[in-house]
Amino acid sequence: MAAKRLYLNSFDLKPGRVLARKYEVISQLGAGWEGEVFLIRELATGIERTAKLFFPQRNPRDKAVKFYAKKLHKLRNCPIVIQYGAQEHITVKSLPVTVLISEYVEGELLSQFIARQPGKRLQPFTALHVLHALASGMECVHSIGEYHGDLHTDNIILQRYGLEFDMKLVDLFQSPASKRDAIQSDTVDMIHIFHEILGGARHYARQPPGVKAICNGLKRSLILKKFRSASQLRRYIETMQW
Secondary structure, rough: OOOOOOOOOOOOOOOHHHHHHHOEEEEEEEEEOOOEEEEEEEEOOOOOOEEEEEEHHHHHHHHHHHHHHHHHHHHHOOOOOOOOOEEEEEEEOOOEEEEEEEEEEOOOEHHHHHHHHHHHHOHHHHHHHHHHHHHHHHHHHHOOOOOOOOOHHHHHHEEEEEOOOOEEOOOOOOOOHHHHHHHHHHHHHHHHHHHOOOHHHHHHHHOHHHHHHHHHHHOHHHHHHOOHHHHHHHHHHOOOOO
């Protein structure tokens, strides 16, 4: 008899479902190529946490889960990174599924925040504060020799905004490139985020010289000539003439 294929494309977990006899499902938070993310409540304490369930076909021999867990642990002292909790193993639709438990971060995706703004964009000085907060957070990640791997406005949660922006990263990705190249790609991605939240190409021609000096026409070679890491970008923002 042929072996049963380990394949799922949805977990279909309903509110109230108990996982590993420890956690109650509250709601689904998101879904992606690797799996689905749920808001859960720890039964023993009532504390809300996040559970990422990995599709078995995307997590052979728990390789994906181990990557996440080790990387989150390595970056545990970086405030921009969500804190890792534990692993659990459950059964869904008769298939073994590994669950990554982490802290629950309340807030709003950067993309959603931008969509609520007048004209669905930020004014230059506010956008510069967002970029500075992101570069400052990523500086800690890069200083350890690590990277995010796929920064964009749907992978950043704003927890607080005003004079300052507090943010957390959603997910971490394994890049096929070297860590040096992945770190540089993070830096380029931050500039693309800055350009996007300013309104993109439609509004770029009218941006002040200071903005254009950061964006460098979105040309990777020019960006990396000026900013090779989040640290260089953060220092530039703090000393630039506005």
